[in-house]
Amino acid sequence: MVIIIIIPVLSITTGLLTAMATAEATCYKPRERDGQCRHDPYRLPSVLFGTKTTYRHATGLHTKWASRARVPGCRPLLLMIFMRHTTRFPGKKDLRKFEGRLPELQNMILNASRVGSGTLCRQHVNSLRKWKYNWDASMENRVTSSGIRETGEIASRFRRMFPGLLPSRFYQDEYVVRATSKNRTRDTAYAFLKAVLYRKELKKFKRERALGVDDDMLAFQSTCEDKLEKQGVNKTESQEETKFLDSVMVQQMMQTMSRRLGVNVSTDDVRLMAKMCAFEVALRGWSPFCYLFDKEDLDLLEYAEDLDDYEEDAYGNERSVALGCLLVEEMVDKIREKLRTSLTGGASFHTHLRAALYFTHAAVMKSLVAKLGLGRAAPPLRASNYCRYRTHRPWRSSNLVPFTANFALVLFQCGNAQLTVLPILNEKTVWLPGCRSVFCPLEDFLRSSVVQSSRNCDPEKICSKGWNASGRPE
Template structure:
């Protein structure tokens, strides 16, 4: 069979905390939403089970502004799991004598990508070998290629028409009505966003969040669909300009593999850590996971 000679990893950073702006907003708004629920409980307007209400009563804000976008401990653990899977899948690539020149490590100027790169190599290498790896400076021009397209960035600021239609359509109206009935007060779209953000971040980082009780499964899927729709038109197959931008990464992949095929002394562990916006564009550029027309 085939024997892998090199690996090219283009990775989103791992699990992170919310950004400072979102944390401050949650600190300001969530306690008021909790008070609204507590007032509705007294008026017997709430339709949430007792156990979930007790969890909400005990809720304390788990994030601080200084957490701003940093990688979480759970995120570092996720990276360790990823390294173990890669070791099992490509044992020949990660065995043998360490050579620092085998490694190319790329990350952006945002701290979370450097932290993810470090966590990856800490799980992969010994302390001595880790210290020998040359991280080099951030590579924003390559790994945040989409930020270079200033004209396109300005164009994409508006909400895609399809997303706007869904947002203003009957499904989201029913969602607001149902959530208002469940929580006992008039829930706004902004309220939904901030409770959803608390739910997903707390669940991703701490594996539980009392704010998830504000939603049923169908509502969570509806909000996820809205986000997927937005991604489709801003980062993926919805517009050709999205994935047309990803050529620098594809060129890097092809050039690196071509170099290794011609010269075995070239680096064979090509590890790049970027962001969701770039990652989705690269996936689309490679034609992956595209539904039949």
């Protein structure tokens, strides 16, 4: 009797698994082109490119206007913002690759089109023909004018949301501003303050050299990698990303791209063209290289980057998550500084601090997002579950860590004694683990796993060769 019952169950289960495997393999459906342009040939197939996504495309926000944040019975006391640098030009390595390979690919594709090979439509071929590479080494990692403008818009919106916390006059005891030693974070800091301070006050800020540089806190991924390298521990490539790029779906995409372009292209070629598409969209709003792709192609490449981010800088890397303690510890320290109390008794407001602003990089923002318990995927992102997460996934770098990504924590006083915090990611409130709602009582926040796991934060230990997540030497 038992055997009779079990056999059909196994049969059904096997059938379901087979069906799921088939669906996984056929989730990507390449679209063959016929050389005819669609009704709107210059519409971008996608604007989501992982960490190369513009803030405007990630959030839909592109004005200076925002409503004042009103919480009945509460008044804001302190604003803390951690912000990734804004839109930038490519780095040295990418510039070298672009200059060396993209003009070659351009000529190969155009030559193929002339002899009737490939299936690109006339408008897309013409756009590619007009393209000229005109970036040079002087532009390396330089922030763009569009990024400066976008940073100013973000600053203006925060000022409208919390007008009393970003005053137009600069005083050293009201503002704390920190950046890394890289120009792109410092330039982002100045762009933010330019939208907040009076012109003469910004000059005063620069004259007093009030912008602090703190690579240990705001560039900890790089400093940790350097320390580990000296101990013989080298950074490894994402295994899941590598598996995914070798998958049937990506290989199908490569074959489709080769037929479409009339040229046999490698995975590196396709990723390079997609990266140029991303940078040019960020810098000027469009790129002829984007038109070589369909949305489904770019979705695959975006997921590949998400796999790398998730595995290397977020939940797949316990060391990276642990290092987020530096930023959580800084938040708690600034709250203590504002309150000047042990946080176990009554609060007394002895300091004038209103805003603490920190300007950092993508890797640090990914670590912070993971440390806060945001974007965790169950099951984790894997090379094998693209179809499950193709349209919706908890971790999507395009939404979580675009250019100018920001996390804000606002401290409120409600009534005579109640203190609460409001966490905001990319200008949307988020619910932190251990909190009863998005508007979190301070005592709940301080008791949360986010804060408790950040106590006794020791980057020297975390960045030692023998460290493991338990904190005990291996």
